[in-house]
Amino acid sequence: MSSFGYNNRILMVNLSSGEIGLEHPGDAFYRRYVGGANLGAYYLLKNWKKGIGALDPENTIVFAASPLTGTPVPGFSRHSVVSVSPLTGTIVDSEAGGYFGPELKKAGYDAVVITGKAKKPVYLAILDDKVELKSAENIWGRVTKEAEMGIRKDLKEDKAIVTQIGPAGENLVSFACIVNNLKHFNGRGGLGAVMGSKNLKAIAVRGSKKVNVFNEELLREKVKSFAGKFKDNPFNNLLNRLGTAGVTTLQNTDGQLPTKNFQTGVFSKAENLSGEKIHETIFHRAEACYACSVRCKMTVSNETEGFELDPAYGGPEYEGISALGPYTEIGDLLTVAKANEMCNKYGLDAVSMGSIAAFAMECYEKGLIKKEEAEGIELVFGNNEALIQLIKAVKERKGIGNLLADGIRKAAEKMGKEAEKLAVHVKGMDFAAHDPRAKVSFGLAYAVQPIGPDHIGHFGDPGLSPDGFDNVPDQLNSFGFYDTHSPDDLDLGKAAFFYYGQMINSFHDVFDICTFTSVPGGTWELSDILELIKAITGWNYSAWELMKLGERRVNMLKVFNVLNGIGAEEDRLPPRMFEPFQSGPRKGAKIEKEALEKTIKAYYQVAGWDSSGVPGKAKLIELGLGWLSERLEKKE
Amino acid sequence: MEIKVHYLSPFMEITEAKNEIIKTKKELTIAELLEQLVERYGERFAKFIYRYDANKQIEGYRVIIKKNDYLAKKDDFIKDGDQITLITAIIGG
């Protein structure tokens, strides 16, 4: 069979028995599920049985790329990791850029499906056709850079791409992440703890093949066109010059930079943490994910004693800066950069770490965490030292760190009702740095998305229709968008607007495309994406098929949650979102509870789900997911 | 009448200034001010302000405008001494 874009080879690894095998799912499978998030969700659902929890040996974790991954196209560098989340109990698909996905494809595989638990720490080595489990006892407990060096030395492969967990994942911290090349992250949902529970320290991969594409010439032409135009796209231009940190000032000026545990949207010290300030002070150099000319990855270095920064760990990005900075009211750049580096070294999701620190600070301020419980950490907002101490405590699960390491929801539940009011989360996952009160469609998104408050599960409304600047970009008409909706409205029209936007971002997660580079805000337009899919796979794709692909993903995720007992009662927002912003240009803005509830019901209808948010049989059959409808009927 | 205009990235890259004073004799709306700025700074600047359709016709805006402490609409009038900030509309979380 000559397949283009994909290898038709999926690596199956059972850590309990040590067995390693291959599956060849065939062309029809790839056309329906494609790769990335859908391929991962398919294998997880296939293997999962009721009662299997995130950290149980029977849980499955899938590392999957897409047919586009590893071709030399800007933005086509990502891969997905899919499993049950220890933070939320939902299914989670988390995408990362970098180099792991492309290298996996070049080694001749589309995905790795891992089950079981190794008796002792191991890592999986994939060197083209040679695949083996190797001891990781020497590197267990090591920070990520040391572990990566140890693995490369062990394999005698300087260029092996290592995706791994740090000590936080080994210690089963519920928001431990997975790190590739020390600076690219499958950050959200605590999938690092799933690897830790399996005694799986890392996967190292080296491939020597090339991704087989349908039309090399067209592909080359398209890549050349990107180079000629991405600097004229304001968002890609901004990313190219300042990285995602360039967004910090914009968010603050616009009154939507979450500050002091989401009490306000403006931070008086935001300038200190801006992309411009990073460039003037600790900037080392701009780097990129595989084949991407946007080069938005800004690495940092510094030699001040106590604040040494190693560029190997990359640099702080907008989400991490916000969570470790404004959320905690820390405006010292070196502290924020150091805290970010510690998260990367220990394998902690910087967003969750900043969120839990901000939550703990507000609890401390309100007397819900007593001084003795904090064990010497002066947990007040704006205290640089407290943040650094807390990161260590969480990573080691020591003292107050042990409570917080279980994630914001569990920690708040243990602390009681008053603390629960301060915990900004949905389904157990804390918020990335986009406040639904400023982008109300994010309110709906955060409430209903199966994996929790995914900030790139949808594009925000202000970007499409800045106040008073009503317009829908031409290319979105092809997806069925015709009308704008005021960024402030939360109504039935917004439900449909969000649904379509969700499907657009969803197909990006299946094809593992970086949304920064793509429709509707990036350089690649819809017509480019369709041509690129054709050039790589030979498939005659359409906007319709892309939307159905996105819908297939959302429905698979949703079915998992329903089977696992996570229903409509968890489609909600935390109390803080119904409180008005205390200051800034958006002072007074809040989410109206009744409007949100009505819009959630409307969303279910648009999605073809019942009033409890359960996907209907007809919808699942339409999407070619009849097998999941049967499982819903049998409730197993 | 004097209007102070603030430029954030990526506008700043073209204007080579963080802010400037625009002097005008007649009252302007936000949309009219943007037209004047596009005239002054040229095609590249225009690409950051407007969204174009496949026929290279302006189909909408890609900028958010803050007037003093509040977000402005395109038909809002600007008064003497107002401070206007140009912010790129970020799409995609």
Ligand code: SF4
């Ligand atoms: S835009 Fe940035 S994050 Fe996206 S692929 Fe390029 S370098 Fe990576």
